[in-house]
Amino acid sequence: MEPVEINAGAYYLRQLRADRHLDDRAALMEAFADPEHRRYVLNYRLRTLDEATEYVALRTAQWSCDERCSWAVAEPTTGRLLGEVGLRDLDLKFDTAEASVWTHPTERGKGVASTALSAALRYGFGGLGLQEISYRHEESNVVSASVAAKCGFTCVGPERTPAPTGEPLIKWTRQA
Numbered sequence: 001m002e003p004v005e006i007n008a009g010a011y012y013l014r015q016l017r018a019d020r021h022l023d024d025r026a027a028l029m030e031a032f033a034d035p036e037h038r039r040y041v042l043n044y045r046l047r048t049l050d051e052a053t054e055y056v057a058l059r060t061a062q063w064s065c066d067e068r069c070s071w072a073v074a075e076p077t078t079g080r081l082l083g084e085v086g087l088r089d090l091d092l093k094f095d096t097a098e099a100s101v102w103t104h105p106t107e108r109g110k111g112v113a114s115t116a117l118s119a120a121l122r123y124g125f126g127g128l129g130l131q132e133i134s135y136r137h138e139e140s141n142v143v144s145a146s147v148a149a150k151c152g153f154t155c156v157g158p159e160r161t162p163a164p165t166g167e168p169l170i171k172w173t174r175q176a
Helices: 025-033 035-040 049-064 112-127 142-150
Strands: 012-014 069-074 081-091 096-103 132-138 154-158 169-175
Touching: 012 112, 025 035, 025 049, 025 081, 049 069, 069 112, 081 112, 096 112, 112 132, 112 142, 132 142, 142 154
Parallel strands: 096 132
Antiparallel strands: 012 069, 069 081, 081 096, 132 169, 154 169
């Protein structure tokens, strides 16, 4: 599938970029260096420009193989990266996906995550025809719980398998 851009009102969702016109790599490295971000996002480390370049390339490849829709949450006038939102583990046969979102440390508490996630959900249900989207977070991540509730998810409860941190993983779902 081809990447799409989404107008999310105060923000716009676009593909992550690393080119001569727009380069998200420095902002990605800043976000992934933040201790709070690292506490919950364990599967990626972006310490170098090369690692950030690989991350951008991975997100592009995931779009093309229908594995994940991932957007940079951007400030509309400058294109500055404010976070990332995505629909991962896409299953277009069974019309399901799992939502994910993070916000750059300098942008937390401004409604970026819930606004971006709401826009991604509209695309998932309306544009892709998904019937169910899940959302998971560690039990201690009360901000993620708040974002899930604001975006209309219903809390299912703890998963059987804990998060990689060993902490209970809470599952939420939302139907079309």
